Amino acid sequence: MQEIQKARLPQLWEYLAKKAPLYLPQQEDGVINFAPWQEGARVKLESLNTVLPPKSIVFPQWETYLHFTQKARELKLTPTKEPEGSYILFGVRPCDVAGITVLDRVFLQDPVDVFYESRRRCTIISLACNEPDISCFCSAFGLEPGFAPAADIMLWDGDKFLLWQSLTEKGETLTHSLTDLLEVPTPAETESVQCLRETAATVQEQKWGLDGVKERAKDMFNAPIWDSLYRRCLGCGICTYLCPTCHCFDIGDFSRGERGERFRCWDSCMYKDFTLMASGENPRPTQKERVRQRFMHKLSYFPAQHGLYGCVGCGRCVRKCPVNIDITQVIKEAGGSISCA
Amino acid sequence: MLKHPLFPQVAVVERISRETADIKTFSVAALKGGVPFNFMPGQCAMLSVPAVGEALFSITSAPAQADFLEFSIKKTGAVTDCLHGIEEGCQIAIRGPYGNGFPVAQLKGRDLLFIGGGIGLAPLRSLINYCLVHRGDYGNIHIVYGARSAADLMQRKELYENWPASPATSVYLTVDTGQEGWDGHVGFVPQYVEELGFSPQNSIALTCGPPIMIKYVLAGLERLGFQPEQIHTTLEMRMKCGVGKCGRCNIGGKYVCRNGPVFNFAELKKLPAEY
Amino acid sequence: MKEIMQKMRAEAARVLSSGEVDLVLGWEKGDLWWQSYPVFIENEKKAELLTWDLFCVPNLAKYLLEEIWHKKRVALFFKGCDALGFNQLMQDKRVDREKAFIFAVPCSGLVDPQKVERAGLHQGLLRVERLGDELTFVYKDREKKTAAPWFYYDKCLTCRYPNPVVFDFMLGEPVPVNPRERFTAVKELEGQNVDARFQYWQRQFSRCIRCFACRNVCPACSCRECIFDLTSPRWLGKATELSENQFYHITRAFHMAGRCVDCGECARVCPVQIPLTSLNRKLIKDIDELYGPYDAGVDPQKVPPLVTFNPGDPAAFLESKGV
Numbered sequence: 001m002q003e004i005q006k007a008r009l010p011q012l013w014e015y016l017a018k019k020a021p022l023y024l025p026q027q028e029d030g031v032i033n034f035a036p037w038q039e040g041a042r043v044k045l046e047s048l049n050t051v052l053p054p055k056s057i058v059f060p061q062w063e064t065y066l067h068f069t070q071k072a073r074e075l076k077l078t079p080t081k082e083p084e085g086s087y088i089l090f091g092v093r094p095c096d097v098a099g100i101t102v103l104d105r106v107f108l109q110d111p112v113d114v115f116y117e118s119r120r121r122c123t124i125i126s127l128a129c130n131e132p133d134i135s136c137f138c139s140a141f142g143l144e145p146g147f148a149p150a151a152d153i154m155l156w157d158g159d160k161f162l163l164w165q166s167l168t169e170k171g172e173t174l175t176h177s178l179t180d181l182l183e184v185p186t187p188a189e190t191e192s193v194q195c196l197r198e199t200a201a202t203v204q205e206q207k208w209g210l211d212g213v214k215e216r217a218k219d220m221f222n223a224p225i226w227d228s229l230y231r232r233c234l235g236c237g238i239c240t241y242l243c244p245t246c247h248c249f250d251i252g253d254f255s256r257g258e259r260g261e262r263f264r265c266w267d268s269c270m271y272k273d274f275t276l277m278a279s280g281e282n283p284r285p286t287q288k289e290r291v292r293q294r295f296m297h298k299l300s301y302f303p304a305q306h307g308l309y310g311c312v313g314c315g316r317c318v319r320k321c322p323v324n325i326d327i328t329q330v331i332k333e334a335g336g337s338i339s340c341a
Numbered sequence: 342m343l344k345h346p347l348f349p350q351v352a353v354v355e356r357i358s359r360e361t362a363d364i365k366t367f368s369v370a371a372l373k374g375g376v377p378f379n380f381m382p383g384q385c386a387m388l389s390v391p392a393v394g395e396a397l398f399s400i401t402s403a404p405a406q407a408d409f410l411e412f413s414i415k416k417t418g419a420v421t422d423c424l425h426g427i428e429e430g431c432q433i434a435i436r437g438p439y440g441n442g443f444p445v446a447q448l449k450g451r452d453l454l455f456i457g458g459g460i461g462l463a464p465l466r467s468l469i470n471y472c473l474v475h476r477g478d479y480g481n482i483h484i485v486y487g488a489r490s491a492a493d494l495m496q497r498k499e500l501y502e503n504w505p506a507s508p509a510t511s512v513y514l515t516v517d518t519g520q521e522g523w524d525g526h527v528g529f530v531p532q533y534v535e536e537l538g539f540s541p542q543n544s545i546a547l548t549c550g551p552p553i554m555i556k557y558v559l560a561g562l563e564r565l566g567f568q569p570e571q572i573h574t575t576l577e578m579r580m581k582c583g584v585g586k587c588g589r590c591n592i593g594g595k596y597v598c599r600n601g602p603v604f605n606f607a608e609l610k611k612l613p614a615e616y
Numbered sequence: 617m618k619e620i621m622q623k624m625r626a627e628a629a630r631v632l633s634s635g636e637v638d639l640v641l642g643w644e645k646g647d648l649w650w651q652s653y654p655v656f657i658e659n660e661k662k663a664e665l666l667t668w669d670l671f672c673v674p675n676l677a678k679y680l681l682e683e684i685w686h687k688k689r690v691a692l693f694f695k696g697c698d699a700l701g702f703n704q705l706m707q708d709k710r711v712d713r714e715k716a717f718i719f720a721v722p723c724s725g726l727v728d729p730q731k732v733e734r735a736g737l738h739q740g741l742l743r744v745e746r747l748g749d750e751l752t753f754v755y756k757d758r759e760k761k762t763a764a765p766w767f768y769y770d771k772c773l774t775c776r777y778p779n780p781v782v783f784d785f786m787l788g789e790p791v792p793v794n795p796r797e798r799f800t801a802v803k804e805l806e807g808q809n810v811d812a813r814f815q816y817w818q819r820q821f822s823r824c825i826r827c828f829a830c831r832n833v834c835p836a837c838s839c840r841e842c843i844f845d846l847t848s849p850r851w852l853g854k855a856t857e858l859s860e861n862q863f864y865h866i867t868r869a870f871h872m873a874g875r876c877v878d879c880g881e882c883a884r885v886c887p888v889q890i891p892l893t894s895l896n897r898k899l900i901k902d903i904d905e906l907y908g909p910y911d912a913g914v915d916p917q918k919v920p921p922l923v924t925f926n927p928g929d930p931a932a933f934l935e936s937k938g939v
C-alpha cells in the first residue's frame with residue numbers, strides 16, 4: 001500500500017494527463033460530471049456520485065460507427081476508426097465500477113462490441129466511499145462502498161492523503177511510474193483502511209437482504225404494485241440515462257446529400273416508441289408495462305440472462321426521478337428486506 | 342481497423358418481384374456475387390437503406406439453394422416504404438444472420454405441419470424448401486396457408502406448382518373472405534386447421550403469421566392434441582441490434598433476436614405475455 | 617402545514633365518498649426526506665395517504681390530460697404555480713374546467729433538496745419542518761434550525777402568485793405575496809456581448825441529455841403528438857449533438873413564448889441543471905416589453921399577445937435588419 005498527499009494531487013493529475021487522457025469528476029455550472037482534466041480544472045472528488053455515471057465515457061451517449069456515401073445506385077460504407085482506449089478514469093466510486101462490469105456482460109459477450117472493448121482498455125482508479133448517502137444501497141447487491149474489486153487501483157480517503165493500492169497488473173505498472181509522488185504510509189495509516197471500509201459499510205444504515213429477490217421478482221409480473229407505481233411516471237427516462245448499468249440503445253442515420261453516417265445512441269425502455277413496431281402494434285402500450293419492464297429487467301430478466309443484478313445501488317434514479325419513483329420500494333415489494341442497523 | 346459488430350456489408354438487390362399489392366420479394370447478393378453469408382432456415386438479416394434506417398427481415402430463401410438471399414417484404418413503415426421504391430441493381434446494406442432459426446435437427450423423421458398467414462409464410466418458406474431439398478429426412482409435409490384475399494397469397498408458383506408436386510406434400514389454401522373466381526376454402530386459418538384435423542402423432546407444427554392468428558392456432562393445435570413442445574412459432578419484436586445488446590427485443594429472460602425468433606409453445610408459456 | 621394536511625385528507629375522503637369525484641390527485645410521502653410525490657386516490661380509505669409538506673413540488677395539473685381522457689371527474693390540489701399551469705391547459709383547450717374540482721393550497725415556498733445537499737445538511741436527515749419562517753432539520757439525535765428562504769426553490773423566491781388563481785375550495789389562508797425580482801439572471805445575460813451569451817448557452821445545451829423531462833413535465837407542453845417525437849419525417853435526430861440540442865431548446869422556447877407560466881418545473885426536473893428559467897424568462901420579458909405586460913396562466917379568458925395581431929405592434933426585429 002502507498003499514499004499520496006492531497007496537496008500533491010494536482011501534480012499527480014498533471015503527470016497522468018500527460019500519459020493519457022485523464023477523466024475525473026469536475027464541476028461546471030454546478031453540475032459534477034466526468035470530464036477530461038485540464039489546467040485549472042475544478043475537480044470535485046469529495047462529492048459522491050457524478051450526475052452522469054462514467055458509463056458516459058465507456059459507452060458514450062452517441063457515437064458514429066460508419067460513414068456512407070450513396071451515389072445513384074452505388075453505396076459505399078467506410079468504418080469509423082475505433083476509439084482510443086488508453087485513458088484513465090480517476091475517482092470512480094465503487095458502485096460505478098460495478099456498473100461498468102455489468103455493461104461488460106452485455107458488450108463483451110459474443111459478438112464483442114469492439115468499440116466498447118477498446119474503451120474498456122482504460123485504467124480505472126476507484127475512490128472508496130467513506131460516508132455513503134442515504135439513497136445509496138450498493139450493499140444490497142453484495143457490493144461494498146469501501147472497495148471496488150474490478151478497479152485497477154483503489155484509493156481510500158484518509159483526510160489529508162489518499163491511500164493507494166493497486167489491484168491489477170495495469171494498476172501496478174502505473175503505480176510504479178509514480179514513485180516520485182507516492183509515499184509509504186505508516187502502519188497505522190495502512191490499518192485505517194480496514195476501519196474506513198467497515199465504517200462505510202455500517203454508515204449504509206439500511207441493511208439489505210436480497211435473498212430470493214431474483215426468484216420472487218420473476219413472479220412479480222402481475223403484482224399489484226405496477227397498477228399504481230407507473231401512474232405518476234413522466235416517461236422521461238432520466239432513471240435510465242443516469243443509470244450506470246442501463247445500456248439500451250438505438251441506431252440512427254445522419255445524412256446530408258450523398259453522404260451520411262450511422263450512429264448508435266442511448267435509448268430508454270421508458271419511452272413509448274421503444275417497442276413500437278412499424279405496423280403500429282406495441283407490446284408495451286402504456287407506461288405501466290414500461291415501468292414494469294425497467295424494474296423487472298434489473299431484478300429478474302438481467303439476472304436470468306447474465307447471472308447478476310442489473311442494478312448496483314448507486315441511487316441515481318432514486319435521487320433524480322422528478323416524481324420519486326424509487327427502486328428500493330420495488331425491491332421491498334419483491335421481498336427484499338430492510339432493517340435499520 | 343476493427344469493425345463495429347453492427348457494421349453491415351454492401352449488397353446488391355439483383356431482382357425484385359411483386360408478390361401482392363403490398364409485398365415484394367427482393368433477391369439480395371453480395372457485392373462480389375453469391376450469398377452475403379450462410380444461414381439456417383428461420384434466421385433473419387438486418388437490411389438498411391442508408392439515411393432511412395435499418396429493419397430486420399426473415400430470410401425466405403432456403404440455405405444453399407441460390408447464390409442470393411431472398412426477402413419478402415411488406416410495406417409497413419419508413420424502411421419498407423423505401424425498399425419498395427428502389428429498383429433492381431440498387432445497393433443496400435445488410436448484416437446477419439441473426440437468431441436461432443428453426444430446430445432443423447429436431448424435425449428429422451417427423452411429419453411437419455406448416456401453418457402460415459399473410460407475410461408469415463416468409464420464414465416458413467425457407468424451412469419448407471429446405472425440407473423439400475432433404476425430402477428423405479422428413480415424413481409427410483402439410484402446408485396450410487391463408488391470406489385476407491386470393492390476391493394477398495404470396496409465392497403462388499410454389500403454392501400451386503412446386504410444393505404440391507413434391508412427394509407426400511399437400512398444400513391447403515384459404516382466404517378470409519371469398520370472392521369471385523376463388524373456389525378454394527373460405528375462412529380463417531386457425532379454424533381451417535381444426536377442420537382439417539391433423540394428427541399430433543410424431544408431428545411438429547410450425548406456425549407464423551399475425552399475432553392474433555398465432556394465438557388461435559396455438560389454442561386449436563392444443564385441442565388437436567399437440568403438446569406445447571411440438572409447436573414452434575416465431576416472435577415479432579422491434580429490433581435494432583440483432584445481437585442481444587440494444588435491449589429492445591427483451592421479453593422476460595430472453596432476447597428475441599438472440600434466443601429467438603423461433604420459440605416452442607412451452608417456452609412461450611414461460612415468458613411474460615408481452616409480445 | 618399539518619393542519620392543512622388534515623383538511624386535505626378530510627376533504628378528499630368527503631368528495632370521494634359522496635361520489636362527487638372518481639379520483640383525488642394529491643401528494644404522498646415517500647421513505648426518504650425529500651420524497652413527496654403525486655398519488656392517485658380512488659378509495660376514501662386511502663385518503664390517509666395524502667401529505668402536505670415542504671416537498672410537495674410536482675404539479676398535478678398535467679395528469680388531468682390522462683385522467684380526463686379516461687372520462688373521470690377529478691379533485692386535485694393546487695399550489696399557486698400549479699393553478700397557473702392548469703389555466704394554461706384550459707387556454708389550450710386541453711382540460712375541462714367542469715371535470716376538475718380544485719382545492720387551493722396557498723404556498724409560502726417549498727424546499728429545494730439540492731440546496732439542502734449543497735449546504736451539507738442532508739447526511740442522516742430524517743425530515744424538515746417549518747414554523748413561520750424557520751426550518752428545522754431533524755436528525756436521529758439532533759436538530760438544526762435555519763431561516764427558511766435559504767432553502768426555498770429559486771422559483772418560490774420569485775413567485776408572484778403563491779395563492780392559486782383558480783379553485784373551487786380554499787384550504788387555509790392566503791399567504792402574503794412578496795416576490796424577489798425575477799429577471800435578475802436574464803438582465804445579467806443581456807448585459808453580456810453576443811459572443812459571451814452564445815458561449816454560455818452552448819455550454820448549457822451541450823450538457824442536455826435529451827431526456828425530455830422538461831417537456832414532459834411542462835403544463836404548456838400538451839401537444840398530443842410532439843414534433844420532437846415524430847419519426848417520419850424525423851425533425852430531431854436522436855444523437856445529442858450540440859446543434860440538435862440547440863434546435864430542441866430554441867424550438868421549444870419559441871413554442872413556450874407567451875404560454876410559459878413561469879412555474880419553474882422544467883428547471884426543477886432537469887437532471888443536468890440547464891437554466892431553462894432564464895431562457896423562458898427572456899421570452900417573457902421580451903413579450904412584456906414589446907406588447908405590454910402579460911402573465912400566462914393568470915386569466916384564461918385573456919387573449920395572449922402572440923395570437924393577436926395589432927397594426928401598431930412594434931416590429932423592432934424587422935427594423936433592426938433594415939427590412
Ligand code: SF4
Pocket residue numbers: 232233234235236237238239240270320321322323324325
Ligand atoms: S425518472 Fe421517474 S418519471 Fe422519469 S421515466 Fe424514470 S421513473 Fe418515470
Ligand code: SF4
Pocket residue numbers: 239242243244245246298310311312313314315316317318327
Ligand atoms: S437502477 Fe437506479 S440505483 Fe440501480 S444502478 Fe441504476 S440508477 Fe443506480
Ligand code: SF4
Pocket residue numbers: 830833834835836837872875876877878879880881882883892896
Ligand atoms: S416552460 Fe417551464 S416554467 Fe414555463 S410553463 Fe413549462 S415547465 Fe413551467
Ligand code: SF4
Pocket residue numbers: 823824825826827828829830831882885886887888889890
Ligand atoms: S430536462 Fe434537461 S437534460 Fe432533459 S431534455 Fe430538458 S434540458 Fe435536456
Ligand code: FES
Pocket residue numbers: 579580581582583584585586587588589590591596597598599
Ligand atoms: S435487437 Fe437488440 S437486443 Fe435484440
